[in-house]
Amino acid sequence: MERKKIWLSSPHMGGEEQKFVKEAFDSNWVAPLGPNVDEFENEMCAYLGIRSAAALSAGTAAIHLALIMNGVAAGDEVICQSFTFSGSANPIAYQQAEPVFVDSEKDSWNMDPDLLEDAITDRKKKTGKYPKAVIVVHLYGQSAKIEKISEICRKHNILLIEDAAEALGASYKGKKLGTYGDIGILSFNGNKILTTSGGGMLVSANEEYAKKAKFLSTQARDNAPHYEHTHIGYNYRMSNVLAGIGRGQLRVLEKRVERKRRIYEKYREMLSGNNGVVFQPEIEGSFGNRWLSAITVDPDTSGTDREAIRLELLKYNIESRPLWKPMHMQPVFKACEKYVNGTSEKMFENGLCLPSDTNMTDAEIDETGGIIKDLLKG
Numbered sequence: 001m002e003r004k005k006i007w008l009s010s011p012h013m014g015g016e017e018q019k020f021v022k023e024a025f026d027s028n029w030v031a032p033l034g035p036n037v038d039e040f041e042n043e044m045c046a047y048l049g050i051r052s053a054a055a056l057s058a059g060t061a062a063i064h065l066a067l068i069m070n071g072v073a074a075g076d077e078v079i080c081q082s083f084t085f086s087g088s089a090n091p092i093a094y095q096q097a098e099p100v101f102v103d104s105e106k107d108s109w110n111m112d113p114d115l116l117e118d119a120i121t122d123r124k125k126k127t128g129k130y131p132k133a134v135i136v137v138h139l140y141g142q143s144a145k146i147e148k149i150s151e152i153c154r155k156h157n158i159l160l161i162e163d164a165a166e167a168l169g170a171s172y173k174g175k176k177l178g179t180y181g182d183i184g185i186l187s188f189n190g191n192k193i194l195t196t197s198g199g200g201m202l203v204s205a206n207e208e209y210a211k212k213a214k215f216l217s218t219q220a221r222d223n224a225p226h227y228e229h230t231h232i233g234y235n236y237r238m239s240n241v242l243a244g245i246g247r248g249q250l251r252v253l254e255k256r257v258e259r260k261r262r263i264y265e266k267y268r269e270m271l272s273g274n275n276g277v278v279f280q281p282e283i284e285g286s287f288g289n290r291w292l293s294a295i296t297v298d299p300d301t302s303g304t305d306r307e308a309i310r311l312e313l314l315k316y317n318i319e320s321r322p323l324w325k326p327m328h329m330q331p332v333f334k335a336c337e338k339y340v341n342g343t344s345e346k347m348f349e350n351g352l353c354l355p356s357d358t359n360m361t362d363a364e365i366d367e368t369g370g371i372i373k374d375l376l377k378g
């Protein structure tokens with residue numbers, strides 16, 4: 001029998017999801033509100049150690065609301081990590097604001113704090129004002145230098161949006177990622193470590209943000225018996241059915257983190273050595289969730305390259321994927337200001353996400369690692 005396809009990262013149910021979904025049906029809370037939504041928020045707050053949360057239809061919607069609530073509008077600039085998925089940056093454009101992209105550093109693969117400082121200073125010099133917000137990302141679940149970046153934002157009085165869409169379950173100095181920014185963003189898309197099939201959350205120590213996000217995400221209905229509106233609203237709230245999936249998923253999150261980290265360790269045991277392969281680091285003091293095990297492959301010393309590995313895996317029905325193409329290289333953002341140092345361009349050229357599906361068996365990890373190993377020199 002042919003082995004089933006090995007995915008990059010596929011939904012992995014824990015077993016209790018349908019119980020919560022059934023509760024939604026039994027009580028007829030099949031709506032974008034209800035007890036599962038409230039409890040999912042409460043349980044996520046308790047897990048993260050943060051005061052407030054708003055469950056939404058997507059992580060992208062959460063970033064959009066974060067910008068709206070802080071008055072980001074046409075003509076404003078927002079700094080965004082360039083090395084990320086487009087969902088981090090698109091909401092800046094929704095507001096007719098201008099993205100300014102900042103490159104990564106080799107230590108963390110995430111936003112270079114020195115380059116961020118340069119960018120802030122230079123934008124002030126060139127435009128006369130500071131960027132309205134900074135969006136930092138924890139790529140593939142590995143921590144950015146979040147304390148340093150947070151300090152820089154505080155010093156210049158700039159809002160920090162922490163895009164932890166890939167980093168649920170990860171922490172820095174024992175504090176969960178997503179809780180460092182003024183606003184934290186989570187995603188529960190189908191391939192994320194916790195999925196509701198599609199969904200997201202905005203979290204904050206400032207309860208006003210969650211409260212306002214709930215208001216704006218349900219069409220901004222004012223307090224009146226009829227429908228009264230003083231604000232433009234959005235239909236961004238999470239369904240009570242999907243929140244039930246989230247509650248079930250939250251109960252196995254720690255197990256998924258443990259398994260993702262084990263997958264990474266197994267690849268490392270098989271593939272590390274003097275062979276041109278570099279694994280995404282874990283910066284000191286941090287604990288990553290290893291959502292995706294990511295490597296770069298040096299074509300000069302490895303005897304192979306990223307694309308050869310990807311195509312070879314594909315022959316065996318194994319999915320892998322190049323690292324995110326940096327936003328400053330994307331045609332749609334080509335006119336945007338950028339502060340780059342070559343890091344993310346080089347990583348995009350040589351980088352690959354290995355299948356990191358928690359549904360994989362040990363034998364499948366060994367098979368995948370073995371195929372790659374055979375392509376490497378020595």
Ligand SMILES: *Cc1c(COP(=O)(O)O)cnc(C)c1O
Nearest residue numbers: 058059060085087088165187189
């Ligand atoms: C997945 C993702 C998002 C967007 O989340 P959605 O729930 O898919 O809208 C944003 N940023 C990053 C880094 C992501 O990986």
